Amino acid sequence: MIRCVLALLLAAMAAPAIARPIAFPDSFDPIGTPVHSLKTNEGRTVYYTDTGEAGWRPMLFIGGVGTSARAPELVAFLDTLRRRLKVRIIAVERNGLGDTAYDPAWTFADYTGEVRQVLQRLGIGKFALVAISGGGAYAGHIAAAMPERVISWHMLAAIASAPAESPVCKADAATLEAMLAKQVGAPREFWAMPPEGVTAKVRGFADRTADEGAHAFFIAGQRGDARGVAREYHRFCDAPAALAAFPAPAYFYYGEADPLVPPAQGEYWAGRAIGKVTFRRYPGEGHDVQYRHWDQLLLDVAGRGGETLACARGKARLLPGLVAPASLPKGSTLGVCAWQAAAPNQP
Numbered sequence: 001m002i003r004c005v006l007a008l009l010l011a012a013m014a015a016p017a018i019a020r021p022i023a024f025p026d027s028f029d030p031i032g033t034p035v036h037s038l039k040t041n042e043g044r045t046v047y048y049t050d051t052g053e054a055g056w057r058p059m060l061f062i063g064g065v066g067t068s069a070r071a072p073e074l075v076a077f078l079d080t081l082r083r084r085l086k087v088r089i090i091a092v093e094r095n096g097l098g099d100t101a102y103d104p105a106w107t108f109a110d111y112t113g114e115v116r117q118v119l120q121r122l123g124i125g126k127f128a129l130v131a132i133s134g135g136g137a138y139a140g141h142i143a144a145a146m147p148e149r150v151i152s153w154h155m156l157a158a159i160a161s162a163p164a165e166s167p168v169c170k171a172d173a174a175t176l177e178a179m180l181a182k183q184v185g186a187p188r189e190f191w192a193m194p195p196e197g198v199t200a201k202v203r204g205f206a207d208r209t210a211d212e213g214a215h216a217f218f219i220a221g222q223r224g225d226a227r228g229v230a231r232e233y234h235r236f237c238d239a240p241a242a243l244a245a246f247p248a249p250a251y252f253y254y255g256e257a258d259p260l261v262p263p264a265q266g267e268y269w270a271g272r273a274i275g276k277v278t279f280r281r282y283p284g285e286g287h288d289v290q291y292r293h294w295d296q297l298l299l300d301v302a303g304r305g306g307e308t309l310a311c312a313r314g315k316a317r318l319l320p321g322l323v324a325p326a327s328l329p330k331g332s333t334l335g336v337c338a339w340q341a342a343a344p345n346q347p
Contacts, residue, residue: 033089035069035099038118046114047093047100050122056088057151058127059301060115060142063091064290065134065236066190066229068098068216074209075294077202081336085302090127092118094138096228097216104227108141108235115142128301130154132290133261134232137161140241140269147246152305153273154297156253156290157261160268162236169237176230185224187213198291201339205291243272251278251300253293255285278305278322282334295335311337 033049040046049069063071072089082089092115096102103110119127129150131139136158143153162169168176183190191209193199199206217224250273254263263281270277280296282289296309299318308323309316312332325334333340 032073033070035093037099038114038121040114040117042110042113044103044114045099045101046118047098048091048118050090051082051088053083053086053088056086057302058088058090058122058124059130060119060127061089061091062129062131062135062138062142064132065232066097066184066216067135067212068219069093069100070098070212070215074205074212075291077205078294078298078336081295081298085298085304087128087298087301090118090122090124094228094232096222096225096231099220101220102222102225102228102231104231106231108138108238108241111138112141112145116146125149126151128152128154130156130297130301131158132156133287134159134236136261136265136269137236137238137240140243143246143272144241144243147248150246150248152248152301153246153250154253154300155251155266155269156293156297157255157258157287158265158269158290159236159261160240160265161238162233164237166237168233173227173230173234176233177226180226180229180233181224184213184217184226184229187211187217190217193288194286197286197288201341202291240268243269246273247275248273249276249278249305251280251297251305253280253282253289253297255282255287255289257284258287258289260287280322281324283325292339293335308334309336310334311340314340 033051035047035049038046038048047069049072061072069091072091093100094111095106126149129139129142136155137160139155139158140160143150171179188210190213250270252266252270254266256263266279270279280293282293285292299307299309304318307318307320310319310323310328310332312329314337316336
C-alpha cells in the first residue's frame with residue numbers, strides 16, 4: 001500500500017504542471033495623460049491636459065512656476081486615491097511653457113480667457129480650483145473672474161505676490177533670464193528638492209520632476225528658453241488679483257517652516273474668503289507640503305473637508321474635524337500610511 005502511494009506521488013511530481021490560461025487585456029494601460037490643443041478666439045494655440053472622466057468632480061489644477069500642462073503627472077503617485085474619490089483633473093498650460101508659444105504681451109487676463117475657452121470645450125460649468133506654489137497668483141485671478149463657478153478653492157503653499165524689495169522684483173527682464181538660464185537649461189537643478197522630503201518617500205519622484213522640467217523647457221524646441229519662467233517670476237511682483245468676498249468654501253495648506261511661500265501668503269488669500277475657511281498648517285514642514293499633503297487635498301476636493309486623514313498602526317482613517325499634527329494620537333501621522341513606510345528609493 002505504501003509503495004502504491006509513493007508511486008502515485010512520484011508520478012504526480014513527474015507530470016508537467018498545467019499552465020494556467022493568461023488573462024489578456026482588452027485595452028492598453030495608461031502611460032500618461034495626453035496633451036490636447038485648442039485654437040482660441042484670439043488665434044493662439046493653447047495646450048491642456050484632461051484626465052477625462054465624465055461625471056466626476058472637475059478640478060482645475062494650476063501647477064507651480066515653470067510647469068507645463070503635464071504638471072498633474074507629478075501627483076500621480078496618489079492616482080488610485082484620485083480615482084476612488086472620482087476627481088477629474090484639467091490643467092491649462094501657461095505662456096512660454098511646454099508646447100505653448102511665448103508672447104511677451106500675455107497677461108493674467110489672457111490666462112483667464114484661455115481657461116474659460118478650455119472649460120467651454122470640455123463642457124465644464126463648475127469646478128474645484130486648486131493651485132500649488134507659483135500657480136497661486138493665477139488662481140487668484142480665476143477666483144476673481146468666475147467665483148460663481150468655483151465649487152471649492154484650494155491653495156497649497158501658493159503665492160499671492162512677491163515683495164517689491166525681493167531680488168526677483170528688482171531685476172530687469174534680461175538680468176532675471178540670465179539668472180534662471182542655468183536652471184532652465186538643466187531641469188534637475190530647477191527641480192532640486194530636499195532629499196529627506198517627498199523625494200525620499202515617493203519612488204521615482206525626482207526623475208519625474210526632471211521629466212516635467214524637460215517637457216516645460218524643451219519639448220517645443222525652445223532649448224531652455226528662460227523667458228517664460230522669468231516672466232512668471234516677474235508676474236508675481238504685480239498686485240494680487242482684486243478678489244473680494246469669495247463665497248465658496250476655501251482650503252489653505254501651508255508649511256510653517258516654508259522659506260519660499262510662508263503661511264502669511266495663505267492668510268492673504270484667506271482674508272478674501274467669506275465662505276467657510278479651513279486653514280491646514282504644518283509645523284516644521286517646508287515647501288513640499290504641496291505634494292506631501294496631496295492626499296488630504298483630494299479628500300477636501302471630493303467634499304470630505306470636514307475630516308482629517310491620518311495613519312495609525314498601519315491603517316489610514318478619517319478623523320472628525322480639523323486635526324492639528326500635535327493633536328494626533330501617539331504614533332499617528334497625517335495622510336496615507338505610505339508616508340510612514342521606509343524610503344522606497346533606498347536600495
